[in-house]
Amino acid sequence: MASPFRQDIYRIVRTVPAGRVTTYGDVAAVAGSPRAARQVGYAMAALPEGTDVPWHRVINAQGMISHRGDVARPMEQLQRLEDEGVAFDGGGRCDLDRLRWRFAEFLEAADED
DNA sequence: TTGTTGACTCCCG
DNA sequence: CCGGGAGCCAACA
Incomplete structure (x- = not known):
């Protein structure tokens, strides 16, 4: 079993819906x-x-898919994201301002309930 | 306990 | 816009 910190991370990532990053x-x-x-x-x-964690929806602050240095593996991540409707430009970047999942709003909405 | 390392991020030139 | 360097926190040996 992973550490509590990681479990928390996984739980948060699971809240990210398809089509969002x-x-x-x-x-x-x-x-x-x-x-x-x-x-x-x-x-x-x-x-x-x-895993049931949508890890592929997690990218870096530049809106790009990151990995240690390999090239084949991020390919799957890119494919999954595109399949969910996430568009990437020629530089391999996506519109973070538009696609970034708003945790704050999500948490507020849940809190308002 | 100390030191090293890493799917990162920010700052500076 | 791009490259290099430092900071960060948590996991691991």
């Missing part, structure tokens, strides 16, 4: 550590293949 920094911020973006990425790397 989020950044490592945002997830870290919601998790309580805005500076732990690297930990978020590290947690993603620790995910198993059959």
Whole structure:
């Protein structure tokens, strides 16, 4: 079982709906550590293949798909995102301002209920 | 306990 | 716009 911190990260990532994306920094911020973006990425790397966590919806602050340096693996992430309706430009970037999942609004809406 | 490392992010030139 | 360097927090040996 992963550490509580990672579990929290996974739970947050699960709240991201299809067609939306989020950044490592945002997830870290919601998790309580805005500076732990690297930990978020590290947690993603620790995910198993059959995970229910939409890790592919987590990208970096530049709106680009990140990975250690490989090229084949992020391909699957890109494909999944495009399949969900997330468009990427020639530079491999997406419109973060438009597609970024608003955790704050989501949490507020849940709180208003 | 200390030191290293990493799917990151921000700042500076 | 791009490259390089420092800061960050948490996991691991």
